[in-house]
Amino acid sequence: MLPKEIPETIVICKILLNEIIKNNIYIDLPDVQLLKYDIGNHFEWHQDVIDTAADNNIRIMTMSINLNEEYDGGGLELKYKEKLYKLENVPGAYCIFPSFCMHRALTVTSGQRNAITFWFMGNKENLNALRNSYDKKR
Numbered sequence: 001m002l003p004k005e006i007p008e009t010i011v012i013c014k015i016l017l018n019e020i021i022k023n024n025i026y027i028d029l030p031d032v033q034l035l036k037y038d039i040g041n042h043f044e045w046h047q048d049v050i051d052t053a054a055d056n057n058i059r060i061m062t063m064s065i066n067l068n069e070e071y072d073g074g075g076l077e078l079k080y081k082e083k084l085y086k087l088e089n090v091p092g093a094y095c096i097f098p099s100f101c102m103h104r105a106l107t108v109t110s111g112q113r114n115a116i117t118f119w120f121m122g123n124k125e126n127l128n129a130l131r132n133s134y135d136k137k138r
Contacts, residue, residue, distance in 0.1 A: 048099035060122040071111030
């Protein structure tokens with residue numbers, strides 16, 4: 001099943017991938033985590049960049065993919081420069097965003113939300129290049 005309209009987050013994905021290719025930004029293979037949100041589970045606003053990380057092992061991009069639709073609530077929201085984006089609650093809906101973007105998982109009100117999250121790794125130089133490129137486009 002395809003989303004009714006193309007989520008703006010896919011536009012963000014295109015911008016990021018274009019900038020990575022154009023600026024030769026190096027990214028390493030991702031860390032992966034399977035997430036299960038039961039009724040009442042959520043995740044508050046946060047960023048995935050960890051400032052205390054070693055210079056060569058920083059999360060620079062995050063990708064989240066919905067695995068199911070048998071739940072209510074529990075959506076993924078992104079906020080950057082006062083714009084709010086929401087990931088569709090359909091299987092296969094995905095979002096790639098800079099790890100410095102604020103995001104949260106809304107509270108699941110029924111069922112169980114399953115998602116898989118990937119964090120693409122790089123260094124501080126990569127992160128700064130991505131931030132500068134992204135800021136110019138937004």
